[in-house]
Amino acid sequence: MDSFINQYGFLIVQMVLQAVLALSLYLPLMAGQLSLASPAFYAVGGYVAAVLSTQKFLPPAGTVFPEPVQSLVIWLATVFPGAQDGLYPAGLVVLEMLIAGLISGVLALMVGFPALRLRGIYLALATIAFVEIVRVLSLNLPVTGGAIGIFNIPQPFHTKFEYLWIAGPLILLSVWFVARLERTRVGRAFAALREDELAATAMGINPTYHKVLAFTLGAVLAGMVGVVSAHFLNTWNARQGTFDLGVLVLAYVVIGGARTFAGPVLGALLLTALPEVLRAVAGLPGLPTWLTEFLREGRLIIYGILIAVGTVFFPQGLLTPEIFTRRRRPPGIQDSGAGETAPTEVS
Amino acid sequence: MSLLAVRNMTRRFGGLLAVSDVSFSVYKGEIFGLIGPNGAGKTTLFNLITGLTPPSSGDLEYKNRYITRLKPHQIAELGIARTFQNIRLFGNLTALENVLVSQHVHTRSGVLSGVIGTPGARREERQARWQAMELLEMVKLSDRAHVPALSFSYGDQRRLEIARALALQPELLLLDEPSAGMNANEKTTLTGFIREIRDRFGLTVVLIEHHVPMVMNLCDRIAVLNFGQLIALGEPAAVQNDSAVIEAYLGEQ
Numbered sequence: 317m318d319s320f321i322n323q324y325g326f327l328i329v330q331m332v333l334q335a336v337l338a339l340s341l342y343l344p345l346m347a348g349q350l351s352l353a354s355p356a357f358y359a360v361g362g363y364v365a366a367v368l369s370t371q372k373f374l375p376p377a378g379t380v381f382p383e384p385v386q387s388l389v390i391w392l393a394t395v396f397p398g399a400q401d402g403l404y405p406a407g408l409v410v411l412e413m414l415i416a417g418l419i420s421g422v423l424a425l426m427v428g429f430p431a432l433r434l435r436g437i438y439l440a441l442a443t444i445a446f447v448e449i450v451r452v453l454s455l456n457l458p459v460t461g462g463a464i465g466i467f468n469i470p471q472p473f474h475t476k477f478e479y480l481w482i483a484g485p486l487i488l489l490s491v492w493f494v495a496r497l498e499r500t501r502v503g504r505a506f507a508a509l510r511e512d513e514l515a516a517t518a519m520g521i522n523p524t525y526h527k528v529l530a531f532t533l534g535a536v537l538a539g540m541v542g543v544v545s546a547h548f549l550n551t552w553n554a555r556q557g558t559f560d561l562g563v564l565v566l567a568y569v570v571i572g573g574a575r576t577f578a579g580p581v582l583g584a585l586l587l588t589a590l591p592e593v594l595r596a597v598a599g600l601p602g603l604p605t606w607l608t609e610f611l612r613e614g615r616l617i618i619y620g621i622l623i624a625v626g627t628v629f630f631p632q633g634l635l636t637p638e639i640f641t642r643r644r645r646p647p648g649i650q651d652s653g654a655g656e657t658a659p660t661e662v663s
Numbered sequence: 664m665s666l667l668a669v670r671n672m673t674r675r676f677g678g679l680l681a682v683s684d685v686s687f688s689v690y691k692g693e694i695f696g697l698i699g700p701n702g703a704g705k706t707t708l709f710n711l712i713t714g715l716t717p718p719s720s721g722d723l724e725y726k727n728r729y730i731t732r733l734k735p736h737q738i739a740e741l742g743i744a745r746t747f748q749n750i751r752l753f754g755n756l757t758a759l760e761n762v763l764v765s766q767h768v769h770t771r772s773g774v775l776s777g778v779i780g781t782p783g784a785r786r787e788e789r790q791a792r793w794q795a796m797e798l799l800e801m802v803k804l805s806d807r808a809h810v811p812a813l814s815f816s817y818g819d820q821r822r823l824e825i826a827r828a829l830a831l832q833p834e835l836l837l838l839d840e841p842s843a844g845m846n847a848n849e850k851t852t853l854t855g856f857i858r859e860i861r862d863r864f865g866l867t868v869v870l871i872e873h874h875v876p877m878v879m880n881l882c883d884r885i886a887v888l889n890f891g892q893l894i895a896l897g898e899p900a901a902v903q904n905d906s907a908v909i910e911a912y913l914g915e916q
Contacts, residue, residue, distance in 0.1 A: 493778055500777030500788070501763075501770050504756075508764040511753035518713055518747075520739035520768035520831060529774070575755070637755075 324592070325477025329548060331588040332483040336541045337561075338568040338580035339490050343534035345574055346494075346503065347527050348510030349432060352562035353424075353443035354538040356450040359557030360423065361416035361542025366466035366552040367459060368415065373408050404470035409482060409547060413540045420539030424532040432527040447559055455554040465553020469546055479548050486544065487581075490537055494577040506530055571626045573633025582635055590622070591615050666691040666867050667712070667743075667835055672721035674707055681707040683891040684721075689835070694861060695869045696882035696899075700911060703888040705871045706748055709837050712869075713745050714738045725835070740768045744833035746824040748840050748871070754813035758804055758823055761812050762795040765830035798826040801860075817844050829860065836860075838870040842877060850874060854881050879903065887911065 337354060344351040373389060392407030431442045454460040473479055497503040505526050508516035517523050546552040564587070572583025598611035611618075626634075665688035674682040682704040689695045697705050710716035712723060714735040723731045730738055744765070753761050770791055772784035799805040802822040807815070812823060821841060828836060841857070842850045854877055861868055872878045878885060879899040887895040887902060889911040895902050902908055 496778040496780070497774065500774075500784070501767060501772050501791075502774050502777055504760055504764050505767055507756055507760070508753050511755060512751050514715060514735075515747065515751040515753065516764065517735040518715065518739055518745055519765045519827065520736050521764070522734075522736045533774070 321475075321477045325475060327589065327592050329476060329479045329483050331585050332480065332487045333541055333545055333548070334565070334568065334588045335581045335584040336483075336487050336490050336537060337565050338572070338584040339494055339577065340534040340538035340541065341562075341565050341569055342574070342577060342580040343494065343537065344527070344531045345569065346498070346510065347506040347530035348513065349527050349531060350436065350440045351431075351443045351531055351534065352440055352559070352566060353427070353431075353446050353531070354534060354565055355557040355559070355561040356443075356447040357420040357424065357535040357538035357557075358542040358545070358561070359447075359450050359454060359554075360420055361413075361539035362546035362552040362556055363454060363460050363466070363542075364416040364419055364539070365409070365412045365543040365546040366461075366469050368412050369404060369408065369470050369547070370466055370468065403474070404472045404547070406472040406482065409472050409543065413486075413543045416539040416543045417536040420535045421532050424535030425528065428528040428531040428535075429524070432524065432531060444559055444562065447557070447562060451554050451558055461553065463554065465551060465555075466546075467551040469550050469552060471550065472547060476548065479544065482544055483548075486540065491577065491581060498577060502526070502529070567623055569633075571623065571630075571633060573630075573635035575632065576635055576637045576640065578640070579633045579635040583633070586634075587619075590619065594618060664691050665689065666726060667869075668722075668724040669708075669712070670722040670724065672708070672711055672723070673719045674704075674711055674716060675719045680891045682711065682718075682888075685888070685891070685893045687886050687893065687896055689867060689869055690884075691834075691867055692861070692865070693867060693883040694857065694881055695867070696878045696885040697869060697871045697888065698873070698875075698878055698885060699888035702890075704891040705888055706839055707891075708888070709745060709839055709869075709871065712738075712837065713743060739831060742832070742834040743837065744828035744831040744835070745837035746821070746828050746839055746841060748843070750817075750820045750824055752812040752815075752820055752824055752827070755811055757809045757811055758799060758815070758826075759792070759795055759808040761823060761827050762798055762830045763791055765827050766791045766795065769832060795830060798829055799823075802826045818849055821845070825856075825860075829864065832864075833866065835867045835869070838868065840871050840873065842872060842874055850877055853877075857881060 337358060340354045340357070341351070373393070389408065389411065392411050393405040394407075427446055431439060431446070434442050455463055460466065473481070498507070505516070505521045508519065508521055509523055509526055513523055542557065545556070549556070565584075568583035568587055569580045570583070571587060572581065573579025594611050594615050598608045667689040669688070670686050672682055672685045673680070685704075685708065697708065699705055707716060711718050714730070714733055714737070718731065721731070722729060725738075725741060725743065728741075730741065733741075753764065756764070770787050772781075772787050776784040777788075796805055796808060799808050802825060804815075804819060804823055804826070812820065815823060821844070825838070825841065838857070842853050845853060857868060857870070858881070860866060870882070882899055884897060885895075885899055885902045886893055887905070887908050889907075894907045894911060895905040897905075
């Protein structure tokens, strides 16, 4: 077990983080908006973590905050275990996540209002441009460390696998959040916009508000993943959170299925694990040399073939809502049944 | 008392005058028919009233309030609901969800209260589902509440669209060719149904309809459009014998 964790601990955490990132792209898609902006917020989140943890939170520089904030920082630094071992306090990582979520959210509101006036492929292009702007800025601003970036980001854990203490709750909370959201008033407004925007507006749904809301929720999530990733990877620079990542995350959603939250999660887990699985298969004894060579060197080819084959045979993705509804007890009026008083006011 | 006043409404699409200087009032509680040959501008007029198409000129007054510049969702909030000529249901959503979407403006739980499931949000959700089921019951679709709308038959989709519009709790209901694709029997049933919902919900109904016997039977007043212009307005019997109307439908004698 220990050797398994040593070997695959990094991969498991990576899979979980990519799954949350996939959800951050899925959120605007719930309202029918194809945005590839997640990497930009992911990058911003990473820089928030890198700057705060290397320059602001650690003593003696830790005196930069005004009083109530400073007390909170000190409290968070001591309330979680780890600080005593010379590790970076995990509580501060959580604080960084909240700050990064806030900054990403505000940024998303600023970008979202003009960008979401665009539709379909034009919105996708605008968000790609935004990712590029963030990349060029981070390459040139002093605070982000220019081309070198920021390294030696402090570690809250001894091993990479222990990052599950943060990544695990993050994915569980995000999945719970999105799964619940799909079955609430706001989630239904998203779904209506995605199905038919014109009909949705004629039924009283404010399109701009809900599109920006979905976009912002996705951005907050991406920013939080960036924080964890920055600590996890130990270094952060302008090569993190670029257009390439956007394409990869889009592939998670397309392969997994874009119509239920479970799709992006599954897609991210599978596609992130795939290179390692291929590597392991290539290591099996008794395979002809050309095959091992291909499995090792041709991973990207296999990857591409799988995406092509997947979209042909599973155009809806691997998971569709119908897979779940077939077994689920139908929701609705039965839910309010036994023991509860039926509402009396009916128009 | 006039509920909706259309004043000098004009809409151009390039060189085409789709609606040209049309004025009329719809009185509270009446069933108002809008008829005319294909391409007369009836659906464009509906799109103008619901804000989906901005007018080139003219004004809309609803309950003594100008709504000309309002966005479609704001007009829906004020209590104007509609159905579409080419049915526009949310196909992948269930019948129940389709109706629930329209209760949006009458509920208020937000992202957090909904996701967390605060007592208020739960109560609201229960009540909304209960009311939605009532409406589905009324259009006789409650047994298939959890079936995606796209798998419904044409006639069922039309009824579901009416249920969805009613969930908005409108005062003014715009029906765009509600009987399209129905057989004679279903049309008779629909006539009764429209009267029933008008009485039950205190609605004012404006409907676009091609089936002349149904219009004559159902409507209190009728407006006739031809090439974007209002050529006749009045009670069914009067309109039926109007020479301009006969000319529009049958050509010059």
